[in-house]
Amino acid sequence: MTGTWVDIAFGVFAVAAAWFGWRVFVTDSMVRATFSLLASFLNVGAILVLLLAEYLGVAMFFMMGVEMTVMAIYMVAFMMNPAGLNPMQMVHQPRVAVVVGVLSTAGFGAVALAADLDTVAIVDPDGTIRALGHELMGSSMLVMQVVGVTLVATMVGAVVLSAASGRFGPADVGSVPPAIVPGDDTTRPGVDVGGDGGGHDHDHGHGGGAHGHDDGGDA
Amino acid sequence: MIEVAGAAHPVVGALVVVAVLALGAMAVAVTESVVTAHVAGSPLGSAWSRPWRRAALVLARPQPVTERPDTLLWVLAPAAYVGMAALGLTVLPLGTVWAVADVRTGIVVLGSAEVLAMVAVFLHGWAPNSPLPLVAGYRFVAAGLSFLLLSIFVLIAAALPAESMSFGRIVASQEDGAWNVLRQPLGLPLFLVVALAVSLHGPLDVADAGELAGGTTAEVSGPARLAWGFARRAMLTTYAVATAVVFLAGPAGPLLPGWAWLAVKSLAVVVVLVWIGQRTARVPVERFVRVAWTVLLPLSFLHLAIAGVVTLA
Amino acid sequence: MTVVTVLLVAAVLLGIGTWGVLSQQSFVMIMMGFELAINGVMLAAGALWRFTSGGEPRGQVLVVVAMLVMAVEAAIGFALVVAVSRARRADTTEGIAELRR
Structure with missing residues (x-):
């Protein structure tokens, strides 16, 4: 072209x-x-x-x-x-976000405009793939090995984090839905408001009353 | 000896791709009809015309309306799927010393077309806003994440003796040495699995299967259904050509011109694929995923290792 | 297409990604913001390789490393989303406001 x-x-x-x-x-x-x-x-x-x-x-x-x-x-x-x-808005701090986004674009854009970058023509445009292959399997082999080890660690870490059987028993023991109004436990979905002195959720049955969630209000 | 050809004129290239996909899809439809008639033992006479009559029938049906579909994606999905069939075809050599664009990254382009075809099938299942198509879309993604790896390892193995990722060079390496079907015997069956799965055909049609009331096509009828049927057969065409190029040296052969050899070999692959599709039971997707990860994927590693050793020897 | 124009496009992508990360509540949407920002980083690295390095392949290795960052971010991110969802039934940042205390 x-x-x-x-x-x-x-x-x-x-x-x-x-x-x-x-x-x-x-x-x-x-x-x-x-x-x-x-x-x-x-x-x-x-x-x-x-x-x-x-x-x-x-x-x-x-x-x-x-x-x-x-x-x-x-x-x-x-x-x-x-x-x-259902139309819905799932955003917070929208103004701050827009301002920071525009500022970061402006900042990096200013760097691009202000930097004195010399244009150097590519020596061998047809050989870039071969050069990359030799680089990856040659002098940058250490980088590729780090990449490989990192990916293995990622795989192990992802499985450990997301496994249903957590480190201390099932990962979802005592799990309750979050309060709709942060900090106000009466707004947790499935919690009896004005019930027998505390919340107990009906969402799931394991553990019975013993697994009571830590009431944020007491802290 | 096939040299890596550059790019054809864009207009010529587009016309050739459209023509090959159209002819290929027709050939696949007729092959399906003939093989079905042969398997059923019914007379072959009507088998030649049945695809056309069925196409006319499908075309005449009205399109049902689902509740709040994602109309844009519903229209885009078949277009994207057939577009990926076209993208895959552009990097394949279609004649001696000729490809639409024999790029240096040929096998990666074909792999990308396969991935984006998976996206298109998922969207085709998502867009109608209806349960059975959605289930089909999810099932195809589960199968897709399994067979994608297979195709990549098989294609990398084919690239090893060619010392290039270009399909032109892969054909050239087979002319100089042995055909890959002999040199890399595990590759062909593995790639046929991929071809069946990505083109939604036969035992690996996990997306449009009958037990899901047609899967992603459950809510599709009329011209849109015909378009999807064409898209699936176009994809099978692309993968038949790819199989012929990678394992049967594509356009290479004596006497006949290159495109004729490629057509003969691709048609043979189509017949094999359709025959497998008619003669084997459908595989439940969870069983396919299990087999893919525990049997086929280790086999493809072994295949790659053998190909490497053979190339170095 | 010059080094400056490509870098400007990269800056725009990075800015949109930053805006997304800061404004979205859902964990998965926040991850999409990070990915868009890394997208801009890869474009910038590619531009600098193309126009200022004379074809030095180590510039492309930088893009490969950025791809690695994205893969790790996605895998560990999804794992954390699953873990938080199991432990707290939460899928938004507000859902785990308890972590502040």
Whole structure:
């Protein structure tokens, strides 16, 4: 492709990456949010291909496709309104967040504009994949080994953290839903308000009365 | 000797991809009909025309309306699925010294197309806002996360003797040495599993299975159903061509031109895949996932190790 | 497409990600914000590799490491979401406000 076409393609991918990134946090449907994020990643992958980091760009398609599919399943599992059928707002400190977001964009943008970056042409544009392979399996082997060990540790850690059989018995013993108003235990879902002096939840039966949740009000 | 071809003119490339997918999907439909007739022992005469009559029937049906579907994703899902079939086809050599775009990262592009096809099937199940399609979408993701790894290891093994991730080079390495079906005997059956699963065919059609009332297509009828049927067969076409390229040296062969050899080999793979689909029982998804992680995945590791040793020897 | 324009796009992605992390209540949405920010980081690293390194492959290794960070973040993040959900029945930051005390 010639330079003009690269510029046009870059413009399209850049706008799409940012637009889909913004859509992630404004759509009601969790599946749409997740796959908007995937679309943002795909556009960044396409820009990486334009940047001649061909392998990394295409690998990004692959990796993000898998990761966002898993993400979508977690989104549906852990959001109370996954399909966005009931409009709802699940945000806090919106003003602070916008200000910090704009400031960080402005800050990094200012760095990009102010930095005196010399453009150096790539010596061998056709050999970037081979060079990356030799680098990963050669002088950067230590990096790859750290990557491998980190991923193994991640796998072990993720299984330990998420296992249903926790370190001290079943992981969900004594688990009660959080109070809707933080700190006010009478607003816990499933708690009898004005009952026999304390809350007991009806959600699950194991442990009977012995597993009483730590009442925040006493502390 | 096939050199890595550059990119074809975009218009030519797009036309070729559309033509191959359309012809391939028709060939798959007719093969399915003929194999079904053969298996059932019914006369073959009507088998040739049955796909067309069934397509016309499907086209004439009205589309039911579900409660608050995600209309945009419902329309996009079949388009994305067939688009991924097209993306996979662009990196495959379709004739001697010719591919639409024989990129250096060919096997990663095919793997990405497979992953994004999984996303498309999930969305196809999600969008109607209906229980059975949603279940089908989840089932396909469970199966997909299992078979994706298989295909990647098989493709990496094929890339080892070629010393390149380009499919053109993979064909060239088979012309210089032996075909991968002989050199890497475990690869072909593993890749056929992937081809059946990703194109929602036969025993591994976990998404559109009958016991889920058609799975992701339970709420789809009319032109949209025809589009999905086309998309599945287009995907099977892409994976048949990929199988022919990776294991049967694709366009390589004497006398006939390259595209003709590729067509013959791909059609043979289609017949094998459809025949397996008609002759084997459907696999429950949890059993498939168990077998995939405990048997097939270790086999693919072994396959990769053997391919590495053979390449170095 | 110059180094400055690509870095500006990366800054925008990073800013949107930061906004998402700070404003969202759901754990999974917060993770999506982190991922978008890392997306911007990878783009910036790719741009600097392309325009200022002359093709030095170690620049691409930096992007690989960013991908590792994202994979670890996703895996451990989901595990923590599951753990908190089991222990506290919570799926938002407000749900575990007890941790403050």
